[in-house]
Amino acid sequence: MAAKSIISRPVYGTLGPQPGKHHLFIADAEGALAIRDMAGSAPAGFFDGAEIVFIPGSDGKHIAALEMLKPAQFHQAPSFASLLPRLRQTLANAHMGLRLYLAGTEGLIGQAMQVALEAGIDHTSIQTEHRGSLARRMQCVHCKGITENVTTQPATCAHCGLLLLVRDHYSRRIAAFQGVCINAEDRSEIPPMEEVFR
């Protein structure tokens, strides 16, 4: 569970069925379980107006659990990048009344929210629930490169190779945590690297 530290560090809630007729779910891996758990409290017919977009984890689990909810549309994608064009298209054609639900890893929630913000949805209007990995998307403040699935503290920038302190400072606009050089004064100083974002 993500804990609150500084104000920009996102905190996530528990998915809850919202009023309206159109519901778009985007989930990865164990995020599917958040949708399944929410379905228990959803009114009858709720999934008749729902679309679920799912990126299975490496174990390939939970697809059947989602299909059992009988959403109006179920779409499976191998990665976030592969569903991006479809998501952009869906949001461009959507109307007010569409409710967005994001569940799963922080990287998935953050990137889907970034696309939603670009489409005009306010972040406070989006239901989120964190499930699964705490691995972070990180932007290096020095070279601006994004490193995916960062699990260690400090972490090495995949682009420029600097050793970065992974901060809780988060940007919704770029959907990433900030990484700042941890040994700028003396590059020979190498602090121990621990796996902290599992």
Place this chain on the structure above:
Amino acid sequence: MSIGTTKLDVVVSDVVPVNDLVTRFHFRRRDGELLPIFSGGAHVVVEMRDGERTRLNPYSLMGSPLDTREYTISVRRDDVGRGGSLFMHRHVRPGMEMVVSYPVNLFSLDLRARKHLMLAGGIGITPFMAQTAQLAAEGGNFELHYTCRTASLGTYADVLRERYGRRIRLYHDDREERIELDRLLSTQPLGTHLYVCGPAGMINWVRDRAASLGWPTETVHFEHFAAPQPGLPFDVTLAVSAKTIRVDEQQSLLEAIEAAGVDPPYLCRGGVCGQCETNVISSDGRFIHNDHWLSEEEHRSGKKIMPCVSRFEGRSLVLER
């Protein structure tokens, strides 16, 4: 005392009858300087010195926020109200010196919106006059749906049509024209914000339908100045000031507190801003809550009251004031 609202000494520069019910008043600063800047949706509280009595009524600024040489308000005459609008219509003349508060905006545009969908009922058109002027100047995307009783009572409908053409849609009650609300709310692009100003019934209808149709609450904005309702007189003890006062039939609790020389904070005097929220120390009787500020739970708790619009009936009421 009104928090953050320094007073402005103004002179009435023009009084213009608009139709059978509505008159427009123009104010300029007595020292000839520009008035403070404001944003569309802002209101001022106008002080009316009527003999011994001072009325403080909020009115939306309806001029363009780009022009601060004058403030303009439009006042709908209410023949059965508490007398503020009648005072404005009968006694306010060009050249008269008056005092208004600094502008306060409790109904501002959310400028992050991709589109602004505005719904006005009757005199609820006034804040939209300023908001449309502001948006039009910035190339903003808006659409205004305006319901009025008859064409002749469609205050500023002609002005709006001339300025903005097809962005303005009119509905006349006498021609049985009704907003197709569900269709309207179901066909708005993502990122639209909804604004509604008009009678309480209209605001409740629009808020209800928007919520049912999945509009997030943060995208629905409304403004309704509840005029204080008259009621039975009642006695109140102000514990902090150690005073016991009587609230007359036509007086609001806030006005009675002020008349006793106690100055609680206020901004809107219409039950929406929350400034005058007052703790109840003890009570024996029934609250008549008329505000849009406190939650239903708070209303039921009997621990808080908004003295600008709410009343009390019963044996005793002690306030932390």
